Amino acid sequence: MRAVFVVVCALAFLFPPRVVRGQGTLVELDHVFVVVSPGGKAEIATLRSAGLTLDTELSKHPGQGTASISALFENAYLELIWVDSTVRVDRELASINAWFQRAAAWRITGASPFGLGLRRLPGATADLPVPVTRQSAPWLKPGTAYELLHQKADSLAADFFVLPNDRTVPSWIGWVRERTPAQLKHSSGDRALTRVRVHGPTPHQPTAFARLRPSPVEFVSSSDVFLELYMNGGKRGQRIDLRPTLPIVLVR
Secondary structure, eight states: OOOOOOOOOOOOOOOOOOOTTTTOEEEEEEEEEEEEETTTTTHHHHHTTTTTOOOSSSSEEEEBTTEEEEEOOOSOOOEEEEOOOTBBGGGGGHHHHHHHHHTTTTHHHOOOOEEEEHHHHTTSSSSOOOOOOEOOOSOOTTTOOEOOOOOOOOTSSOOOOEGGGGSSSHHHHHHHHHGGGGGOOOOOOOEEEEEEEEEGGGSSSSSTTTHHHOOOOEEEOOOOOEEEEEEETTTTTTTTOTTTTEEEEOOO
């Protein structure tokens, strides 16, 4: 969510802690987002009709010029984000706003409409084995920054970045459980986002993805552009296709 919660929690998640050795896996999925039309009215209604509970309030991102709303799960979240003309754009974040503009028009521009926010695994402190650009934002604590992973060749690729630790799901999910538990109760019974398959043409895969391989994400080369999201392991074998309103297929 480029985001809003500043809280602490020490709970077990469905992405369990792993021992980090050498240059092994350092990151995993924290959240996935889809860039939608301004206000996201139709897209929000579609997620709700699919049995998902969304935030009661919008999150706005001053400086970036965007707003969003999310469906929260125990281990991750799904975010709908859009360009909001009522939210200011700062000069230092203008390139990020431009990316969102291209992503919003993905059917015309050929850009990916998706983003993958990552978090470091517990104990993973080594530098990432890919070029990183640090980007601060008005809503971050002083001294913290996003680690942007886009490379020069990634003009059409999905957004790809690592969040500061105090913005990741493990840092605030305990607060949600205690204060607003209804946000984690979906009528569909979905509790965890256990697999993400990003379908699209090869240029949609960030260059750094092959080096980082964040669990549980994979890219699938395809002429169709959509997210395949597995909830609770997809044990029921149900597929809910939310297209064309949203480029998402839920697997339950």
